[in-house]
Amino acid sequence: MSILEVKNITKLYNGKNGVRNISFTIEKQGVYGFLGPNGAGKSTTMNIMTGCLAATEGTVTINEFDIYQDPVYAKMLIGYLPEQPPLYMERTPREYLNFVAEAKGIVRQERKAHVEEVMNRVGITDVADRLIKYLSKGYKQRVGIAQAIIGDPDIIILDEPTVGLDPAQILEIRQLIRDLGKDHTVILSSHILQEVNAVCDKLIIISKGRLVAIDTPENLEARFAGDNRINMVVGATKKECEEILSGISAVVNPRITPIESDDKKANKVRISLGYTSKSDDTVSPDHINTCDDVIADIFFAFADKRKVIYELTNTKAGLEEIFLELTGVPEESDNKEAVNKEAINKEETKEAE
Amino acid sequence: MKAVFKHEISSYYTSLSGYVFGLFLLLFAGIYVMIYNVRNLLTRYEAVIFSISFVFLIIVPIITMRxxxxxxxxxxxxxxxxxPISIRDIVLGKFLALLVVFLAPLAIMCVYPLILSAFGNVHMAEAYSAVFAFFLLGMALLSIGMFISSICESQAVAAGLCFVVMLINYFIATLASYTGVSAMGSFIGLTIFVVLFAFIIRFMTGSIFTAITGGLVIEAILAAVYMMNQELFIALMPRLMEKVSLFERFNVFINGIFDISGVFYLLSVTAIFVHLTIQSLEKxxxx
Structure with missing residues (x-):
């Protein structure tokens, strides 16, 4: 049984933009990252998932409850922090959370203890009796998070939960999210890669209103690992370098650029090279060159010629590159869009008729 | 619903709005009791209720705008x-809280006839039926105000629009007596309403097509009826204007008549606008 199922949701604002045909299923607990550039449709999707916004098409099912057919049951299983925390400024966090707890149907006897516990968990006990409008942005954000986790819902949806927090607070909140992820399903949105990488078990990447990938960060990295390069700075001339590198079979496509320097004697070049994993080792043809093997070969080759390696780094295709590649517009999606537009136009003419 | 209700009540009374609402009603009730009953020795408490009904023009927009x-x-x-609360429960919770805020000063106003009766012969039945009608009128006006708040993005616009609606409601009966009684005049007047109606449809549904078709259909029916039976249209406009006015319905009670149809009319208006509020939030x- 899936915890959350989003099926073909489409939301159009005046016939354009919004999100198109997004589907995914969440089956087990953990932290899920919703990633996409600004305006990609993250908030729209989250609003639809929580019933704050109605989709033009498609369904959202939470534990078998449809968010439109059985909104009250479905919403009992969700805690939601929208992009802008929905706070009553004239209230204190305690009053506010009491109201939310009551609205979520927590019985009177348990309410007070539960609110205390949640306030402790997000660290707002100190400010519990100050008016929310006088709280700093970080505290307001925490009250918002508290509101979402009150009532211990199965699914916690947080729209950019760490916006406006200072670095120490961000770490705290991330830890909190990780803890919550152990026995809840947490879905958080962000356009900050480090954040999702730090806390999420799985990433859902959307761009321009479309779902482009859903996978674990490791798998995504593995999928794009082909672009790995080794960068180095060596104390040698360009010609010497070319000679040395030509002796290493795994090296492909080296780019060597001399480094301009005031000191004429300092003779340094910057090298950027790719490598193949195929080995020409005749003894064991199944051997696969790892990055470390290639680095070792390079190191010894330069050491034999008594050339100094000042820097040597191995750049993996990070999430950042993957993200940029995924969210950039591939050519084929343009076609799709055109097709979609046509379909929509057809629908519109049908409606008009 | 209970959570929303409690939350609303406490926000009315942590901010000043709940007190201001009560204060306004009681202030004017006090002034008119003093003028009519104490100084001029009138035994009719309903005259006080009638005179303070204008207070709604000010307090309804103020209390409902937010x-x-x-x-x-x-x-x-x-x-x-x-x-996990249905929109219906949210609206009902908020509306009930609003009614409680209204009933609090009204309960105090119910004591006045009792005090006055110690000094003279007060017509209790008429006094309390006037208070009852006052409550129904207030309830209907509050539901209209709540609906207006639900369609507006800003409080100021909501308050302004609500005030205009209250004002029209208050003066429409007076205006009716100055409206022409000719059949043609009524027809033109109704046409203007149809155009307004079409604009509202356009605004609510966002579809120009529906608005124009709807407007044209109603206008065609009107024209057909006008062709067949012109007499029906004589003095139709002023009659309709009087019928529409909530204040006019309320005035009937002041004259000592317990008008059952008026009760139903005011209750229906309330129900309709509470329902419209729910729909507007769903939309x-x-x-």
Missing amino acids: IFAEEKKQRTDQLLYSL RRWS
Whole structure:
């Protein structure tokens, strides 16, 4: 049984933009990252998932409850922090959370203890009796998070939960999210890669209103690992370098650029090279060159010629590159869009008729 | 519903609005009791109720403007949408809280006839039927105010619009007596209403097509009826204007008549506008 199922949701604002045909299923607990550039449709999707916004098409099912057919049951299983925390400024966090707890149907006897516990968990006990409008942005954000986790819902949806927090607070909140992820399903949105990488078990990447990938960060990295390069700075001339590198079979496509320097004697070049994993080792043809093997070969080759390696780094295709590649517009999606537009136009003419 | 109700009540009384509402009603009730009953020795308490009904023009927009417009501005409507409460319960909770805020000063006003009766012969039945009608009128006006707040993005616009609607409601009966009674005049007047109606449809549904077709259909029916039976249209406009006015219905009670149809009319208006508020909030999720 899936915890959350989003099926073909489409939301159009005046016939354009919004999100198109997004589907995914969440089956087990953990932290899920919703990633996409600004305006990609993250908030729209989250609003639809929580019933704050109605989709033009498609369904959202939470534990078998449809968010439109059985909104009250479905919403009992969700805690939601929208992009802008929905706070009553004239209230204190305690009053506010009491109201939310009551609205979520927590019985009177348990309410007070539960609110205390949640306030402790997000660290707002100190400010519990100050008016929310006088709280700093970080505290307001925490009250918002508290509101979402009150009532211990199965699914916690947080729209950019760490916006406006200072670095120490961000770490705290991330830890909190990780803890919550152990026995809840947490879905958080962000356009900050480090954040999702730090806390999420799985990433859902959307761009321009479309779902482009859903996978674990490791798998995504593995999928794009082909672009790995080794960068180095060596104390040698360009010609010497070319000679040395030509002796290493795994090296492909080296780019060597001399480094301009005031000191004429300092003779340094910057090298950027790719490598193949195929080995020409005749003894064991199944051997696969790892990055470390290639680095070792390079190191010894330069050491034999008594050339100094000042820097040597191995750049993996990070999430950042993957993200940029995924969210950039591939050519084929343009076609799709055109097709979609046509379909929509057809629908519109049908409606008009 | 209970959670929303309690939350609303406490926000009326942590901010000043609940007190201001009560204060206004009681202030004017006090002034008129002093003038009519104490100074001029009138035994009719309903005259006081009649005279203070204008207070609604001011207090209804003030108390209702924030109900939903404020939620929208603070984005707290998203909280309400995501909580496991149905929209109907949210609206009812808010409306009941509003009624309680209204009933509190009204309860105090119910004591006045008792005090006055110690000094003279007060017509209790008429006095209390006037208070009852006053409550129904207030309830209907508050439901209209709440609906206006639900369609407005800002409190100021909600208050302004609500004030205009209250004002029209208050003066429409007076205007009716100056409206022409000719059949043609009534027809033109109704046409203007049809155009207004079409504009409202356009605004609510966003579809020009529906608005124009709807307007044309109604106008065609009107024209057909006008062709067949012109007499029906004589003095139709002023009669309709009087019928529409909530204040006019209320005035019947002041004259000592317990008008059952008036009770139903005011109750229906309330029900309709509470329902429209629910619909308008449901609709907002679709835009």
